[in-house]
Amino acid sequence: DTGVSQDPRHKITKRGQNVTFRCDPISEHNRLYWYRQTLGQGPEFLTYFQNEAQLEKSRLLSDRFSAERPKGSFSTLEIQRTEQGDSAMYLCASSLVTGGADEQFFGPGTRLTVL
């Protein structure tokens, strides 16, 4: 068990550029979540996948954001035409569905800075 990994750990970009983040969950986990954490706040839910299906998206996820989980393994989160307000820590978590209160295991996050 190597845990949840995220890449890159840090990303600095200019406003208007596109960025893509990757999350590799724990291998047997079938559920994958994306959260966003801004300074001084707790993480906020963005979207989640059950295997390869994206089942819910938060209203926080504007149409500039897109997430995929091909083949139900790793996931990518892309932000198009980045804005300064997108600067945040993007967290990925994975879990194994067992029927309730499943523990979500978090990765270290990708810190995005939009200049």
Add this chain to the structure above:
Amino acid sequence: AQSVTQLGSHVSVSEGALVLLRCNYSSSVPPYLFWYVQYPNQGLQLLLKYTTGATLVKGINGFEAEFKKSETSFHLTKPSAHMSDAAEYFCAVSERNFGNEKLTFGTGTRLTIIP
């Protein structure tokens, strides 16, 4: 809708003293409740969770929390603080269902231990 309020964004205690971090929640259905800890440059780590049954829940590193339905609270305690407990702590709630178990987090409490 569910929400979490953590009273006190910063808490300082002396080494060896009692740690008490406060959390109140709001949920339209019986909740699952969690405490996570976040060390610098690391992912969130689960300390403990409440699902059903015994209202006093014991977690890792000597922490425990008590679910009080009448007070809608889930305060985190540790009898004797250690320097290694310095971190940010997040209380979270999720709804009981077999679909999206997204976590709703509080804004966090930064715990400082005074030598």
